[in-house]
Amino acid sequence: MPGKRPSSTPRVTTAPSKPSPSILVGLLRPRILLTLSILLFIGVFAPYAPRLIPNLKGRPEYRVDSRSIAVPGGHEWIPADVVQESFEGRDPLLSLLEPETAETVARELQKHPWVDRVNRVSVNRNGTISADLSYRKPVAFIEASSGLYPVDADGVLLPPKDFSPQDAEAFPHIRNVSSAPPRQAGLVWEDAVVKGGAKIADRLTPGGDRERIWKRFGLVGIAGPRGGKPVSGAAVDQISFELLTSAGSRIQWGKAPGADDLEPTFDQKIGRLQHYLATYGSFDKPQGPYDIDIRGFEAISLYPLDSKLYR
Structure with missing residues (x-):
């Protein structure tokens, strides 16, 4: 009786996978491309943005003279130049764009000996600053x-x-x-x-x-x-x-x-x-x-x- 040949296991090979057509189509959508372009632009130019954007804080139209700050009138002994006296010895110009401007105004006014309390400081949209004060009597x-x-x-x-x-x-x-x-x-x-x-x-x-x-x-x-x-x-x-x-x-x-x-x-x-x-x-x-x-x-x-x- 002739002998049997040993059985051999068939070799399986896997072909390289190809990108799914649905993924490629999704990436090529206009909205996705626009988002990717914006992110790429930000990543490349963000470090240079501060040099490209103009500094508006120092421009004259965004600065106000502290002597023009509006405060309420007081009794007869309150001097007319109470605001000017409060800012004596420092730069009289204030930036309307600085977030701490209102705090600075309140701090300087509170130092005046006639000011008992600074109730509120408002940086107004029309480019003015006003302060509500309580005076000592x-x-x-x-x-x-x-x-x-x-x-x-x-x-x-x-x-x-x-x-x-x-x-x-x-x-x-x-x-x-x-x-x-x-x-x-x-x-x-x-x-x-x-x-x-x-x-x-x-x-x-x-x-x-x-x-x-x-x-x-x-x-x-x-x-x-x-x-x-x-x-x-x-x-x-x-x-x-x-x-x-x-x-x-x-x-x-x-x-x-x-x-x-x-x-x-x-x-x-x-x-x-x-x-x-x-x-x-x-x-x-x-x-x-x-x-x-x-x-x-x-x-x-x-x-x-x-x-x-x-x-």
């Missing part, structure tokens, strides 16, 4: 060894140059201040007599009205403790004040508003003084001048200033 003058100094209700020193001698005489005066004023306007005078006296002056001249209480009561000054050393502004709750009258009487007022609830309230103290005036017509009558103490809850205490107690 004078309430009293401090009698210091080196002169008279205006302050607001928080004891912030205001620019003395913006006041006339007649202005200084019209405001309440705070006396017995032994510390020196701050080195520049716009800073808080850290002295308890200054800060407490300014709060009292503010309440005695509501809204800047010096007629209703201050002048009607014949007041001329607010005095801290006599002969004392400077007291830190943080200790304002510890200071007791006197009101001085044109007739020579001294009213023992007590602590600054909000400092001590063991005394009558501000309105209760004013009510007592109004009742005294209605009864006698003046704080030096009937046989004054007096030391008038309104700090007690029960009644007013009255002592003649020429008594042995005050000799």
Whole structure:
């Protein structure tokens, strides 16, 4: 019987795959080609773009003079050139295209001693800049060894140059201040007599009205403790004040508003003084001048200033 030939496994070969016609057709679509062209263009020219695009920030039509910034008018002591003073010493031109321009304007205006708060800064489409400001208001003058100094209700020193001698005489005066004023306007005078006296002056001249209480009561000054050393502004709750009258009487007022609830309230103290005036017509009558103490809850205490107690 003839032998069988060994069976051989047929050899399989794979032909190279060809791109699918559907993929090629998809890549050749106009929208895809356009997208690829844009991406290629960006990749090639992006590094050179900053050199090709013009810098508009420095062009005159996109810059504004800081002196033209619109701000609200203030009271009679606010200088007309408050914006110019705020930007003194720096480039007055501002770019309308810089994102930090509004922040820069707010920062420079806030430095001015008359500006209490910058509420808003607007860079407008018409190429202008405007700012909404709240201004500080004078309430009293401090009698210091080196002169008279205006302050607001928080004891912030205001620019003395913006006041006339007649202005200084019209405001309440705070006396017995032994510390020196701050080195520049716009800073808080850290002295308890200054800060407490300014709060009292503010309440005695509501809204800047010096007629209703201050002048009607014949007041001329607010005095801290006599002969004392400077007291830190943080200790304002510890200071007791006197009101001085044109007739020579001294009213023992007590602590600054909000400092001590063991005394009558501000309105209760004013009510007592109004009742005294209605009864006698003046704080030096009937046989004054007096030391008038309104700090007690029960009644007013009255002592003649020429008594042995005050000799």
